Amino acid sequence: MKCYVDCRMGEDGLIPRLGNVNMKAILGILAGAGASYGLYKLLRGRGGDAQIDKASPGKSNVTAVQPGSLVAKVSGFNVVSKNDRGNLTTEVASGEILSKSPGSLEPRHLSMLLSLLQSSPNPAERREVLITLGNAAAFTVNQDLLREFGGLHIIAGFLSDPSPDVRVQTLNALNNLSMNIRNQEQLKIYVPSVVQLIEMSPVNSDLQLAALRLLTNLTITDDHQHLMKNSITLLLSLLVVSNEVLQIQVLKVLVNLSSNPDMMDDIVQTQAPASLVLLFDGCTSSDVLLRLLFFVGNLRAWRPSAQVAEALRRQQDSLYCVLLDSSSQFHSRLPLLLSHPDEEIKAQVARLLT
Numbered sequence: 620m621k622c623y624v625d626c627r628m629g630e631d632g633l634i635p636r637l638g639n640v641n642m643k644a645i646l647g648i649l650a651g652a653g654a655s656y657g658l659y660k661l662l663r664g665r666g667g668d669a670q671i672d673k674a675s676p677g678k679s680n681v682t683a684v685q686p687g688s689l690v691a692k693v694s695g696f697n698v699v700s701k702n703d704r705g706n707l708t709t710e711v712a713s714g715e716i717l718s719k720s721p722g723s724l725e726p727r728h729l730s731m732l733l734s735l736l737q738s739s740p741n742p743a744e745r746r747e748v749l750i751t752l753g754n755a756a757a758f759t760v761n762q763d764l765l766r767e768f769g770g771l772h773i774i775a776g777f778l779s780d781p782s783p784d785v786r787v788q789t790l791n792a793l794n795n796l797s798m799n800i801r802n803q804e805q806l807k808i809y810v811p812s813v814v815q816l817i818e819m820s821p822v823n824s825d826l827q828l829a830a831l832r833l834l835t836n837l838t839i840t841d842d843h844q845h846l847m848k849n850s851i852t853l854l855l856s857l858l859v860v861s862n863e864v865l866q867i868q869v870l871k872v873l874v875n876l877s878s879n880p881d882m883m884d885d886i887v888q889t890q891a892p893a894s895l896v897l898l899f900d901g902c903t904s905s906d907v908l909l910r911l912l913f914f915v916g917n918l919r920a921w922r923p924s925a926q927v928a929e930a931l932r933r934q935q936d937s938l939y940c941v942l943l944d945s946s947s948q949f950h951s952r953l954p955l956l957l958s959h960p961d962e963e964i965k966a967q968v969a970r971l972l973t
Contacts, residue, residue: 721754726764729755733770742782749777749785753792762799771796771805778812783826786816790829797836803843810837810846818853823862831868838875844882851876851889855938859892863904870910877917887921888931891938899952905961912967918943919971 729752736748752774755761765771774796777789790813796802813830820826838844851873858869876882898911918938923931931939942949956968 721751721757721761724755724761726768729761729764729770730768733765733768733773736777737773742780742785745777745780745785746782746788749774749788749792753788753795756792756795759799762796762802765796766799766802766805771802775806775809775812778809778816783824787825787829790816790826790833794829794833794836797833800840803837803840806837807843807846810834810843814847814850814853817857822857822860823865827857827861828865828868831865831872835868835871835875838872841879841881844876844879847872847876848882848885851886851938852891855889855891855895859894859898863907866904866907867910870907870914874910874914874917877914880921883918883921887918887923887939887943888934888937890936891941893936893941895938895941896948896952899949899956901956901959905959905964908956908959909961909964909967912964912971915942915949916967916971 732748732752736745736752739745739748752765752770756765765774771793774789774792777785780786780789793806793809797806813833817827817830820830834847838847854869854873858866858873861869877886898907900908903911923939928939928944931937932944934940941947953968953971957965957972959965959968
C-alpha cells in the first residue's frame with residue numbers, strides 16, 4: 620500500500636488545459652458520466668512536505684527599507700533577543716523580521732506578523748505577511764507557536780479573502796502548518812472551505828493546486844479522511860479535465876483515501892466519469908499513469924459481497940462500474956500497458972493482472 624505527501628510536477632498531461640473553466644460548469648458536463656505509496660506517518664517534529672516560498676524576503680537579498688513596506692510597518696515595534704551566551708542583548712528593531720531566515724524568527728516576530736495580518740487593509744501586504752508566516756511554518760517549533768498563538772484560525776480566516784493571491788498564500792501557509800498532528804486537529808474544520816475553493820476556482824489554477832496540496836497532507840493519515848466522502852466525485856471529475864500537474868495532485872489525494880478500507884464503500888459507489896478509463900493509455904504521462912494504477916490497486920484490494928456487487932452494477936455511473944466491474948473497458952486496456960517503456964508501470968500492470 621502506498622500513500623502520498625505533496626509534491627510538484629511539470630508539463631500538461633493527456634487532457635488539454637481548459638483555461639479559466641469553472642469547476643461547477645465542468646461538473647455539470649460530467650454529471651451522470653462518468654496501492655498508494657507506503658503510508659507516510661506524519662510524526663510530530665517532522666517537516667514532511669513543508670515548503671519555503673522563495674518569494675519571501677531573505678537575509679541574502681535585503682535592501683533599503685521602503686516607506687509603506689512590511690518592514691516599515693513593523694519597525695516601530697521592539698523585540699528582545701539573546702546572544703550566544705544566553706544573556707539579553709539590546710533591543711533591535713522588529714523591522715528585521717523579513718531579513719531573518721524563517722527558522723530564526725522569534726515568538727514575538729510571529730505574534731506581530733499575526734497582528735499585522737489581521738489589521739492590514741492592503742492585499743499585497745497581507746500576501747507578504749502570509750508568505751513570511753508560511754515560510755516560518757516550515758519549522759516544527761513555529762508550527763507549535765503559531766497554534767498556541769491562535770494563528771491557525773487567524774490564517775485560515777483568509778481563505779475567503781477577496782484577493783486570489785492572498786487565498787493562495789493562505790493555503791500555502793496552512794499546508795506547512797498541516798505537517799503537525801496537533802495542528803491537523805484544528806485545521807480539519809476547514810476541509811469543506813478548501814473543497815469549495817477547488818470547486819469554484821478555474822481549472823488548473825494556482826488556487827486549485829494549493830488547495831489540493833493541503834488536502835493531500837490532511838489525508839495522509841486515516842483520522843480526517845471521512846471529511847472527504849462527499850468530495851470524491853469532484854476529484855474524479857477534475858482528474859479527467861485537468862493538466863498533468865493537477866492530475867498528479869488529485870491522484871495523491873485519491874490514493875491516500877483509497878488506502879483506508881473504511882473509505883472504500885464510499886469510493887466505489889461514488890459517481891465517476893466514464894472517460895476515466897481513457898487515462899489508462901500509453902499516451903498518458905508516466906507519473907499520472909503510475910498513480911492511477913496504484914489507485915486501482917487499492918480499489919481491487921476491496922472485496923464486496925455478491926449482494927453488494929450486484930447492487931453496485933445497477934449504478935452504471937459508479938466508480939465500481941467504470942473501473943472494477945467485469946464489463947468495464949478497463950480490463951481490455953490494462954494488458955496493452957504491458958508494453959509500456961516504464962518498468963515500474965509494467966510491474967504494477969503485471970501485479971494487477973495476476
